[in-house]
Amino acid sequence: MNGLPEPGTAPVLETRGLTMRFGSFTALDGADLALYPGRALALVGESGSGKSTCAKLLTHVLTATGGHIFHAGREVTRLSGRKALLAYRSAVQMVFQDPFAALNPAHDVGHHLSRPLALHRPDLDAAGRRAAVAGLLRAVDLDPAATLRKFPHEMSGGQRQRVNLARALAVNPSVIIADEPTSMLDVSIRLSVLDTFRDLKRERGIAMLFITHDIATARYVAEETAVIFRGRIVERGPTAQVIDNPRHPYTRLLLAAVPEVDCPFGAGHSLAPLAAQVRESIQAPGTLWEVSPGHWVRQAA
Numbered sequence: 589m590n591g592l593p594e595p596g597t598a599p600v601l602e603t604r605g606l607t608m609r610f611g612s613f614t615a616l617d618g619a620d621l622a623l624y625p626g627r628a629l630a631l632v633g634e635s636g637s638g639k640s641t642c643a644k645l646l647t648h649v650l651t652a653t654g655g656h657i658f659h660a661g662r663e664v665t666r667l668s669g670r671k672a673l674l675a676y677r678s679a680v681q682m683v684f685q686d687p688f689a690a691l692n693p694a695h696d697v698g699h700h701l702s703r704p705l706a707l708h709r710p711d712l713d714a715a716g717r718r719a720a721v722a723g724l725l726r727a728v729d730l731d732p733a734a735t736l737r738k739f740p741h742e743m744s745g746g747q748r749q750r751v752n753l754a755r756a757l758a759v760n761p762s763v764i765i766a767d768e769p770t771s772m773l774d775v776s777i778r779l780s781v782l783d784t785f786r787d788l789k790r791e792r793g794i795a796m797l798f799i800t801h802d803i804a805t806a807r808y809v810a811e812e813t814a815v816i817f818r819g820r821i822v823e824r825g826p827t828a829q830v831i832d833n834p835r836h837p838y839t840r841l842l843l844a845a846v847p848e849v850d851c852p853f854g855a856g857h858s859l860a861p862l863a864a865q866v867r868e869s870i871q872a873p874g875t876l877w878e879v880s881p882g883h884w885v886r887q888a889a
């Protein structure tokens with residue numbers, strides 16, 4: 589396995605030259621991304637690099653100022669009409685960083701899951717819907733009997749995020765965009781929530797875009813990784829390759845930021861001196877930036 593999709597597999601969601609300008613500021617600059625069934629692409633970068641902007645464009649919260657988005661082979665860069673937007677938003681679901689804010693405190697778990705099911709599966713009667721809700725909870729490793737009547741404030745952060753994930757699954761999406769879904773969770777439970785994302789991706793053939801500032805998370809969940817810096821994708825490839833053989837100084841900096849103590853990359857990555865050099869060059873953008881198209885920075889020896 590080389591970390592790439594099987595040759596000939598078509599992406600479910602694809603962007604070409606996706607660009608977002610806010611006035612004269614370019615938040616996302618010409619992003620080419622492709623999401624494949626049953627696979628995850630991690631979009632890794634630090635705060636302000638343009639990750640959430642990318643998610644908002646892909647979910648049509650914002651409309652791109654340039655470039656193209658294709659879903660299942662159809663161009664969806666601009667969607668006109670409520671119906672088209674609703675259909676798209678069913679297919680491309682979002683899981684947010686803050687699991688509490690995404691849930692309505694006045695409603696219990698059963699309500700949160702029944703509503704999207706009622707819209708998406710009008711064929712189900714009440715008993716069918718109850719069974720489907722239980723199935724969704726089991727799919728995210730929650731016990732239906734124990735969870736169904738709970739309100740958001742009665743659950744842990746991890747349980748809430750699982751409910752958010754179950755809600756996203758309720759409409760049978762082909763794509764899930766997860767924006768830092770574990771960064772607000774207790775460190776001790778992050779891994780098990782990431783495991784659920786991984787299992788669902790494989791079992792249901794869902795394409796995932798996994799947004800994270802943490803390259804270790806990318807390694808855990810994603811077959812491919814794209815590194816974003818100041819709105820530009822500076823490096824992209826199979827995750828193992830990006831981590832084991834980073835080409836861009838910014839990727840090396842991200843790797844160096846992984847705490848040694850639980851560094852999942854093993855020994856041999858002594859990047860601290862390099863990180864200092866890269867940080868300097870980031871502070872002086874001229875030295876890090878592209879000097880001609882595709883031609884990057886002086887790299888520290």
Ligand SMILES: Nc1ncnc2c1ncn2[C@@H]1O[C@H](COP(=O)(O)OP(=O)(O)OP(=O)(O)O)[C@@H](O)[C@H]1O
Nearest residue numbers: 610613615633634635636637638639640641642801
């Ligand atoms: N509506 C807006 N108007 C102007 N600038 C914006 C707007 N939304 C985002 N930006 C800017 O675009 C850049 C990218 O922001 P974005 O939220 O996409 O970054 P991010 O990588 O998701 O960061 P974080 O992890 O902190 O959410 C930032 O400099 C931000 O200030």
